Amino acid sequence: MSIASIGYLRIAATDTAAWMTFGTEVLGLMDARREDVAGAHFLRMDDHPFRFMLEPAETDGLLAAGLECRDRSVWLDLCERLRNAGHELEDGDAAAAARRCVTAFVTLQDPCGNTLELYYGRRLDYAPLISPTGIKRFITGDEYTGDMGFGHAVLPTPDMDTAATFYTELLGLGVSDELYPPMPPGAPETKILFMHADNPRQHSLALYNHPYPGDVVHIMVEVSSLDEVGRALDRAKAAGHTILASLGRHVNDNMCSFYVLAPGGVAVEYGYDGLLVDWDNYTPTVSTEGDHWGHEYNFPG
Numbered sequence: 134m135s136i137a138s139i140g141y142l143r144i145a146a147t148d149t150a151a152w153m154t155f156g157t158e159v160l161g162l163m164d165a166r167r168e169d170v171a172g173a174h175f176l177r178m179d180d181h182p183f184r185f186m187l188e189p190a191e192t193d194g195l196l197a198a199g200l201e202c203r204d205r206s207v208w209l210d211l212c213e214r215l216r217n218a219g220h221e222l223e224d225g226d227a228a229a230a231a232r233r234c235v236t237a238f239v240t241l242q243d244p245c246g247n248t249l250e251l252y253y254g255r256r257l258d259y260a261p262l263i264s265p266t267g268i269k270r271f272i273t274g275d276e277y278t279g280d281m282g283f284g285h286a287v288l289p290t291p292d293m294d295t296a297a298t299f300y301t302e303l304l305g306l307g308v309s310d311e312l313y314p315p316m317p318p319g320a321p322e323t324k325i326l327f328m329h330a331d332n333p334r335q336h337s338l339a340l341y342n343h344p345y346p347g348d349v350v351h352i353m354v355e356v357s358s359l360d361e362v363g364r365a366l367d368r369a370k371a372a373g374h375t376i377l378a379s380l381g382r383h384v385n386d387n388m389c390s391f392y393v394l395a396p397g398g399v400a401v402e403y404g405y406d407g408l409l410v411d412w413d414n415y416t417p418t419v420s421t422e423g424d425h426w427g428h429e430y431n432f433p434g
């Protein structure tokens with residue numbers, strides 16, 4: 134499997150200060166206290182120099198998802214496979230790689246226009262996480278699971294079949310689950326394809342078969358206890374953020390979570406208890422319900 138994890142996100146923000154306040158005071162992420170020449174700010178979850186890069190922009194949304202390859206040879210093989218299949222890859226220069234704290238990366242678009250950055254050789258600075266809200270740890274991997282990435286992201290891919298072929302057959306992600314959630318009468322069919330990388334997290338990336346504002350359906354971060362989820366929900370409500378979905382538990386990855394809108398509208402799922410899977414003994418499933426309980430949605434407008 135070529136992709137080890139989803140390592141970082143680049144997020145466009147019309148108000149980076151508001152996003153940083155939300156990231157630190159509500160989500161409990163740590164301000165990496167680094168501002169680059171382009172005015173980006175960085176949030177960290179663990180001993181990686183950052184997991185979210187917040188970049189000043191005219192509109193809010195996802196700029197790029199960083200997908201990690203385990204080493205240079207895996208990365209080179211993947212780049213060659215993509216180029217042979219007709220995809221255009223743009224090499225990142227040294228300054229851009231340094232900004233991302235990686236050894237090298239390429240940028241490409243998936244078939245639906247989502248921007249991906251494929252990289253290897255991520256630098257660690259070994260500084261401990263000091264969460265401003267006292268989060269003990271974000272679940273990003275340990276000595277038993279290896280690095281599991283920052284969490285997961287769901288991307289809009291209106292041409293689901295073409296996108297699914299790209300992600301599974303070219304990038305080599307594995308299918309975890311297909312979800313066909315119950316919809317109101319007359320609503321178009323909704324499908325979400327959940328895919329895993331080479332780590333035990335039940336899904337690292339998922340595809341949604343419709344367009345979505347901000348070019349991302351949601352992103353997910355995971356903590357280690359229900360109490361930390363509950364306290365984050367309290368903080369989000371107290372700060373006046375829109376709660377997009379109440380507390381609930383998903384059927385496929387077992388995540389017990391709520392959803393909150395970040396400043397600018399990107400939805401953030403905040404959960405705990407996500408399923409870890411032994412992929413050698415797993416058969417992909419098809420779900421017709423999204424949740425065991427809860428997750429009552431409240432879409433603004």
Ligand SMILES: [Fe+2]
Nearest residue numbers: 285351353402
């Ligand atoms: Fe999710």
